[in-house]
Each structure stands twice: as C-alpha cells, then as structure tokens.
Amino acid sequence: MVSQRQAIEAEKKAREEQEQQAQQQQSSISMAEQDRATQMLRDRLEQLRRLPPLHFTRRARGAAPPSGVPDQRAIFGSVSVDDVLLRLREAHQLVVERSWIQLATTHAEGSDGGSSSQDRVRQLGGARFQVQIPGVGTSMLRVMVAPEEIPGTEEEARSSSKAAVAEEAS
Known part of the structure; x- marks a missing residue:
C-alpha cells in the first residue's frame, strides 16, 4: 500500500x-x-515621426462671417481625422487606429478661426494632429491645407487675355 x-x-x-x-x-x-x-x-510610431506634412486642398470660402470681416482662411468643408487616416493609409501605407489620433493645434489656435470642432481643420494653413499609441508614445503629424483652384477661373482669365493680345496684334 x-x-x-x-x-x-x-x-x-x-x-x-x-x-x-x-x-x-x-x-x-x-x-x-x-x-x-x-x-x-514602435516602428509605426517612428514612421509617423518621419513623415513630411500631409497636404490637403479645400475650396476657400472668402465670404464674410457674421462679424462682417472677411475670413480669407475659411474653407468649405474641413479636413477631419478620417481624412488624415485615409491619407496615411493610401499614401503612406500606415494604419492608425482612429482612437489614437486627435486635432492638437491649428495655425490660429485660440482664435475664432473656425477650428472649434475637436477633430476637424476648418481653415487654410497649418495644423497638427497628435497620434498617441497607448503604451508606446506620441507623435505629431503636420497637416497643410491649401486653397483649391476653381476649375476654369484662372484658365479662362489666361485664355481671354491671350485672345485679347492676339486680337491687338492682328
């Protein structure tokens, strides 16, 4: 036993x-x-840190806000977190979780320049989006919003001035 x-x-x-x-x-x-x-x-964060500014174009409003003073920086639409995520994925093959990114600053931070939304740039110029990867670190993405050229406007002006010059020459 x-x-x-x-x-x-x-x-x-x-x-x-x-x-x-x-x-x-x-x-x-x-x-x-x-x-x-x-x-x-960590590698993804390092890639984000090395990125050049992300460029977007938006149509400028140019209209006067309620204050009566024209804001030449206001745009139609905005550049959102989703726009930035899409650009990162398509142009740089970087996938970033939406919860990791938020608008940090705009070139007119603190002013009433139309950037009151927490995740959208609503004016021409520069902005920064903060990317915080939990447990890894933080990176700042630079974003530039440039005015979109209205099709035909500049070209029409050039062609009409060329036509006028040609008419004068004949």
Whole structure:
C-alpha cells in the first residue's frame, strides 16, 4: 500500500511539473508575441515621426462671417481625422487606429478661426494632429491645407487675355 501511495504521489507531482512547464512555455510565447507587437507599434510610431506634412486642398470660402470681416482662411468643408487616416493609409501605407489620433493645434489656435470642432481643420494653413499609441508614445503629424483652384477661373482669365493680345496684334 505504501508503495502504491508513493507511486500516485510521484505521478501527481510529475503531472504538476509538466503543467508548470507548459504554462511557462505558453507564457514565454505570449511574451514574445507581445514584444513583437510592441516593436511593430514602435516602428509605426517612428514612421509617423518621419513623415513630411500631409497636404490637403479645400475650396476657400472668402465670404464674410457674421462679424462682417472677411475670413480669407475659411474653407468649405474641413479636413477631419478620417481624412488624415485615409491619407496615411493610401499614401503612406500606415494604419492608425482612429482612437489614437486627435486635432492638437491649428495655425490660429485660440482664435475664432473656425477650428472649434475637436477633430476637424476648418481653415487654410497649418495644423497638427497628435497620434498617441497607448503604451508606446506620441507623435505629431503636420497637416497643410491649401486653397483649391476653381476649375476654369484662372484658365479662362489666361485664355481671354491671350485672345485679347492676339486680337491687338492682328
């Protein structure tokens, strides 16, 4: 009987040791996976830091706001977080979670320049979007919003002036 108990206890102890080894292996595998995932996020953050400014074009309003003073920087529409995410994905092959990014500043921060929305640029000029990857770090993305040229306006002016010059020459 004593030898049978000892055999059962030895077998139980061997199983416990095997389970413990399996848990340690599982733990080291998941730690390695976590390390790889963290390194990928660090690499992505470094890529974001090296990006040149993201350029967008929007049509300028040029109309007078209620104050009566024309705001030459106001635009139709805006540049949103979604616009920035799309540009990052399409132009730079960088995928960033929406929850990681928010508008940080505009060139007229603190003024009533139409940038009151928390995630949209509503005027021409520069802005910064902050990208914060949890547990990894923060990067600032520079965004430039330039006026969109209205099709035909400048070209029509050029062609009509060329026609006038040609008419005078004849």
